[in-house]
Amino acid sequence: MANVIFKDVHKRFGSFVALEKLDLDIHDGEFVALLGPSGCGKSTTLRMLAGLEFPTSGEIRIGDRVINDLAPGKRDIAMVFQSYALYPHMTVGENIAYPLKKRGIKGKARAEAVQKAAELLQLEALLDRKPKQLSGGQQQRVALGRALVRDPQVFLLDEPLSNLDAKLRSYMRAELIELHARLGKTMVYVTHDQLEAMTMANRIAVMHGGRVQQFDTPDAIYNRPANRFVAGFIGTPPMNQIDGTAEGDHIVISGHRIPFNRADFVDSLADGPVVLGVRPEFVAIGSGDGLPATVRLAENTGHETIVTLELPDQTRISARVEAARKLDVGQKVALRFDPAAIHLFEASENGTRLNLDETPAAVIPMRAK
Ligand SMILES: Nc1ncnc2c1ncn2[C@@H]1O[C@H](COP(=O)(O)OP(=O)(O)OP(=O)(O)O)[C@@H](O)[C@H]1O
Ligand SMILES: [Mg+2]
Structure with a gap:
């Protein structure tokens, strides 16, 4: 042994x-x-x-x-x-x-x-x-x-x-x-x-x-990263972390209300400041309804495009989209996050993750053990 x-x-x-x-x-x-x-x-x-x-x-x-x-x-x-x-x-x-x-x-x-x-x-x-x-x-x-x-x-x-x-x-x-x-x-x-x-x-x-x-x-x-450090260290680009406020069944970001499922989170999650985490592959870029954002950069790596988006409070986040997707710098878009892919963290510097530990929709294939 x-x-x-x-x-x-x-x-x-x-x-x-x-x-x-x-x-x-x-x-x-x-x-x-x-x-x-x-x-x-x-x-x-x-x-x-x-x-x-x-x-x-x-x-x-x-x-x-x-x-x-x-x-x-x-x-x-x-x-x-x-x-x-x-x-x-x-x-x-x-x-x-x-x-x-x-x-x-x-x-x-x-x-x-x-x-x-x-x-x-x-x-x-x-x-x-x-x-x-x-x-x-x-x-x-x-x-x-x-x-x-x-x-x-x-x-x-x-x-x-x-x-x-x-x-x-x-x-x-x-x-x-x-x-x-x-x-x-x-x-x-x-x-x-x-x-x-x-x-x-x-x-x-x-x-x-x-x-x-x-x-x-x-x-x-x-x-299922344990805290904000792990979420921000793993992934290229890493998980987006956005300051928001929990209010009932919504997270409010820059006045925009994003629905989430409270039953997926620990009971201690109270209304008030919170950090919303979402991986770039679960940020959907559309128009109409959604969190308003401006395209700041679109980097085509060959098989995908990494898009840098600016939110109304000037926070920058990334999205991963198919390489063929055409987006112009300066273009106004609306973002939506799959509720099953939303992570919430305590708002402190290295806040703990507040999700109950069931695997969210965001699962990547791993090497067989
Ligand atoms: N002999 C030593 N005396 C004083 N400080 C030390 C000594 N060895 C390491 N440290 C300090 O301890 C900390 C951890 O060092 P360590 O070498 O374990 O880091 P690391 O994670 O391997 O970093 P890196 O990725 O740069 O190799 C560092 O701040 C380093 O400066
Ligand atoms: Mg070392």
Whole structure:
């Protein structure tokens, strides 16, 4: 068993609080992504798991062992960093073999482990090359190979793809998904790229300001965000958030009344200020009845158009429409939101979502688990 547990972990650097009340229960064999903006504490979390940093308080477990004070070499983990840090004077084969050599594993056992890792990562033809004779993606695979040969219980990956170009990243994403499926090992993967987290992970811990904001499946993170931060971090463009006022069965925005179904929301939702959230794919652009808006920008990406719209109070929101749709800058339109796709949040800075937790109409297909 190699589940990973963070229990009430706090981490301070001097007086600076890097992580607050970190609670994560990562299952054996699970692929978990730690996702969040720069400085939110992702690497610190991973480094504590690796033994490169120590918690100020709380408990970290791998399997049934508390590892708080255990030396990195005794934790049965392997870490892959953003920079591949391959030894330039060694061949691919020697680079992959290095962790075993360091542990005194010799001869046939070492050769076989290297061969197995090379096969898994399709590096067999490259074993005699030096790192500088490899592409970025191949170098990253060698770095993975070096982690693989150790056959650890848990893999830790800190932004391993961020040095690669877009095409190579998407290729390596697919490779990592396959690798995880084949190995069945627990993987903790740090990224600030939501696409990586959404496509690769079984569950995502969205972090912000040293706190986990939500730890859930990609589907739940997208369709049932816990708060305004998560709603505003996930999605390209992210969920629109519009200040309004709840009045009975309507949300009033700039004097316009938008109907909503109160039974879909928590009882504590009271009349008064509220933030309405709606994903760009559920903003319908029409004429006549609806929330008045002006088209400010229409960006055709080839298969769809992202429209920027300005509301009467000058708030800007986005809509996702089919590429063929013709809209002119300056055009006056009327917006309608599917009531089943409406989210409401407390009006505070990182307000909690107030929907009852039934899946709204807004469901995107996810990778089969
Ligand atoms: N050794 C340290 N001493 C002081 N502060 C630190 C130290 N290591 C990290 N921090 C601070 O802790 C916070 C979290 O850092 P961390 O490296 O975990 O962020 P991150 O989420 O990995 O960000 P990025 O996406 O930029 O890599 C940051 O504000 C950082 O400046
Ligand atoms: Mg980092």
